[in-house]
Amino acid sequence: MSSTAPTTAADEFADKASTMQKVQSSLHRYPWLSPLFVLALLLVIFGVLGLVMGVGDLENFFKPGTISLMLQQTVIVGTLAIAQTIVILTAGIDLSIGAIMVFAQMFMANLAVYTTASNVTFMAGQNPVLAVFIGLIVATLAGGLNGFLIVRFNLPPFIVTLGTLSIFTALTLILFKARTIQGKEMPDFMLLMSTKFELGPLTFTLGLIVMLLLYVLFAYILRGTAWGTHVYAVGDDPVAAELSGINVKRVLFSVYVVAGVVIGVAAWITIGRTAAASPNVAPEINLETITAVVIGGTSLFGGRGRLLGTLLGTFIIVVLDFGLSLAGLDQAYRVLAIGVLVIAAVAVDQWIRKVKA
Amino acid sequence: MTATTTTQPIVQAKDLSKSFGRVVGLADCSFELYPGEVLAVVGDNGAGKSTLIKCLSGALSPDSGEMYIDGEAVTFKSTNDSRAKGVETVYQTLAVAPVLDISENLYLGREIRKKGILGKVFRSLDKKKMRAEATQSLNDLGVLTVQSITQSVETLSGGQRQAVAVARAGAFGSKVVILDEPTAALGVNESARVLKLIKDLRERGMSIILISHNMPQVFDVADRIHVQRLGRRAAVVTPQSHQMNEVVAIMTGAMTVPEAEQQLTPVR
Ligand SMILES: Nc1ncnc2c1ncn2[C@@H]1O[C@H](COP(=O)(O)OP(=O)(O)OP(=O)(O)O)[C@@H](O)[C@H]1O
Ligand SMILES: [Mg+2]
Numbered sequence A: 001m002s003s004t005a006p007t008t009a010a011d012e013f014a015d016k017a018s019t020m021q022k023v024q025s026s027l028h029r030y031p032w033l034s035p036l037f038v039l040a041l042l043l044v045i046f047g048v049l050g051l052v053m054g055v056g057d058l059e060n061f062f063k064p065g066t067i068s069l070m071l072q073q074t075v076i077v078g079t080l081a082i083a084q085t086i087v088i089l090t091a092g093i094d095l096s097i098g099a100i101m102v103f104a105q106m107f108m109a110n111l112a113v114y115t116t117a118s119n120v121t122f123m124a125g126q127n128p129v130l131a132v133f134i135g136l137i138v139a140t141l142a143g144g145l146n147g148f149l150i151v152r153f154n155l156p157p158f159i160v161t162l163g164t165l166s167i168f169t170a171l172t173l174i175l176f177k178a179r180t181i182q183g184k185e186m187p188d189f190m191l192l193m194s195t196k197f198e199l200g201p202l203t204f205t206l207g208l209i210v211m212l213l214l215y216v217l218f219a220y221i222l223r224g225t226a227w228g229t230h231v232y233a234v235g236d237d238p239v240a241a242e243l244s245g246i247n248v249k250r251v252l253f254s255v256y257v258v259a260g261v262v263i264g265v266a267a268w269i270t271i272g273r274t275a276a277a278s279p280n281v282a283p284e285i286n287l288e289t290i291t292a293v294v295i296g297g298t299s300l301f302g303g304r305g306r307l308l309g310t311l312l313g314t315f316i317i318v319v320l321d322f323g324l325s326l327a328g329l330d331q332a333y334r335v336l337a338i339g340v341l342v343i344a345a346v347a348v349d350q351w352i353r354k355v356k357a
Numbered sequence B: 001m002t003a004t005t006t007t008q009p010i011v012q013a014k015d016l017s018k019s020f021g022r023v024v025g026l027a028d029c030s031f032e033l034y035p036g037e038v039l040a041v042v043g044d045n046g047a048g049k050s051t052l053i054k055c056l057s058g059a060l061s062p063d064s065g066e067m068y069i070d071g072e073a074v075t076f077k078s079t080n081d082s083r084a085k086g087v088e089t090v091y092q093t094l095a096v097a098p099v100l101d102i103s104e105n106l107y108l109g110r111e112i113r114k115k116g117i118l119g120k121v122f123r124s125l126d127k128k129k130m131r132a133e134a135t136q137s138l139n140d141l142g143v144l145t146v147q148s149i150t151q152s153v154e155t156l157s158g159g160q161r162q163a164v165a166v167a168r169a170g171a172f173g174s175k176v177v178i179l180d181e182p183t184a185a186l187g188v189n190e191s192a193r194v195l196k197l198i199k200d201l202r203e204r205g206m207s208i209i210l211i212s213h214n215m216p217q218v219f220d221v222a223d224r225i226h227v228q229r230l231g232r233r234a235a236v237v238t239p240q241s242h243q244m245n246e247v248v249a250i251m252t253g254a255m256t257v258p259e260a261e262q263q264l265t266p267v268r
Helices: A009-029 A033-052 A058-062 A064-073 A075-089 A097-112 A128-152 A157-176 A188-194 A206-224 A226-236 A238-243 A248-274 A285-295 A307-326 A331-352 B049-056 B079-084 B102-106 B116-120 B127-140 B158-170 B188-203 B215-221 B244-252
Strands: A196-199 A202-205 B011-020 B023-033 B038-043 B064-069 B072-074 B087-090 B176-180 B207-211 B224-229 B232-237
Touching (some): A009 A331, A033 A307, A058 A064, A058 A307, A064 A202, A064 A307, A075 A226, A075 A307, A097 A157, A097 A188, A097 A285, A128 A157, A188 A248, A202 A206, A206 A248, A226 A248, A285 A307, A307 A331, B011 B049, B023 B049, B038 B049, B049 B087, B049 B176, B049 B207, B102 B127, B158 B176, B158 B188, B188 B215, B215 B244, B224 B244
Parallel strands (some): B038 B207, B038 B224
Antiparallel strands (some): A196 A202, B064 B072, B224 B232
C-alpha cells in the first residue's frame, strides 16, 4: 500500500505547495500581514545593525526620543493616507490630496492671520476656530468637486484629480501669493495639533492622537457599516454593485467628499506639525500616500485592502527613513528601498488575487 | 382569441421596446408570467432575453411599452424598485461582489443594522444576525455545502456562487425570481442541483422566469416556454404541446405557431 510508504520527494513537494497555499489564503484574508511582516523585519534588521553591530548612529534608533519623533513624523502622510485608502478601495486614485491639503492649510492661516501679501486680505483676521472650520469646509468642497466631476461626467479619477491638482496648486499661489505664514504669527488655536504630552517615556502630540483616532473611526466605518461594505463592493465590481441595488454614483461621490473632510483635518494637523502654513510643505506627499496604501497591502484595482495595512505602510516609510539616515546612508537608498517595496507589494497583490479555496 | 381567464399575470409586459443606439434589443415584446409557474424563456443569442428581463427587473428602462406587477402598472428606476415589488433577479453575470463574504453578499444593498443607538446613530451592522439568517436561508434551500458563511465569494466554486446568487434571490420573501442562464457555467451535478433549487422555489409558491439555452433542462422544469426571436415573442408553447426540435425551429424562424395553438394562458 502506498499510504504506508515513506515520505517521497513528491509528498514533500505537495506539502510545500500547501504551505504556500496557506500563506496565500492567509494573506488573502488578512492583507495587512505582509506590511506587518516587513515592518517587523525592518525593526529586527535595524536592531541587529544598531544594538549588536553598532553601525552608524543606529544605536539611537530604539531610544524613546527617536521613537517619539518617528511617531510624530507619521502624522501628515498617515492622515492623508486614510483618504487615499478609501479612494483606492473604490478602484480610484486621488492625485490632488496634497494640493487640496496645502490649499486648505493656506486658507486656514490666511483667514486667521492678516498678511498684506495675499489677495484675500478682505476676509483675513477671523477667529482662529472659525478659520479652521472654514478650512475644513473648503477641503470638503474640494473633495466634493472631485467626486462631482468623476460621477457627473464619468471621468476617470486619475484625470480629474490630475486636473484639480493643478487647479488647487494654482489657486494657492493666486490667492495666497505663496507666502509662508510662520507658526509664531498664528493664534495658538491654529497650532493646537502640536500640543505635546508625555505618555510613559514617549512624547505624543495631539495630532498623532487625532490621526490614530481617525484610523480607529474609519476602520470601523469601512468594516462595520453598510456604507463601508458598499465602498468595497463598488471597488470590486461596480456593475454587480449597481445590480445589487447599490447607488454606485452616490457611493463614489460620498467617498471623495469624505476624503475631503479627512484632508481638511490633515491640513490643520500639518500646520501644527510644521509650525507653519507653507505652499511648499511635503511636495511628494501624493506619491507617499499612494506608497503607504500600496505597501499596506491595498489593491490598486479596488475592493481589497484594510486601513490597518495603510497605517503599517506609513510606519514602514518613516522607519526606513529614520533607520537608513541613522545608519549614515544617503536619502537615495531610502528612495530605492521604497521603490523595491512598492513593486514587491503589487506583485504580492497580484498573487493573492489568484487565491482559490 | 383565447378564452379570457380569471387568473391575472403576476408579471406582464405589453409592447416593450428597447434599442441600444441602432441595435434593437426588444421590439414590441409582450410577456406574461402567471403565479406559481416556471416560465422558460428561450431564444438565439441576441434575441433579447437578457434585455427583456433587465427591463422587468429595473436594470434597464424600456424606451416604450408598459409593465404590470399583479395588474398594477409599474415603472422601475432601479433594481431596488423591482425588489420592493417582490421581483428578485439572478443575472447572467451573477452580480455578486467576489471580495465580500457570503452573508455580506446575501445582504448587499439591504444590510441589517443593530437595534437601538448602535444601529441608529453609529450605523452599526448586525453581522451576527445577517450571518445567522444567511446560514438559515442557505440551509432552507439545501445548498449549505460551503465551509463558512464568512468565506469570501471568490473562493467558492462556480456552482456554489450560483447557489449564493439564487439563495439571495429566494431569501427575501420574494414573489418572482428571474434566473438568467443559471446553469450555463456549471457541470452536470451542479446543474442538477440548481434545477432542484428552482423546483423547490416553485414548491414554495414562487413564480419563476428561467432563461436557458439548454433544451433538456427547459423541458425538465418549465410549465410553459416563451420563445424569443429578434426582440419579440415568437410563441408560447409547453413541453407537452411541442418537441424540442420544434422549439428550436421556432427560435430560428423555421416554424411559426398560430396563436390558437399557443399556450398564452396558465397551465397550473
Ligand atoms: N448594453 C448594451 N449595449 C449595446 N447593445 C446591447 C446591450 N445589451 C444588449 N445589446 C444588444 O441587444 C441585443 C439583445 O441582447 P441580449 O443580451 O438581450 O440577448 P440575449 O438573448 O440575452 O443573448 P444571449 O443568449 O447571448 O445571452 C443584442 O444584439 C445585443 O448585442
Ligand atoms: Mg443573455
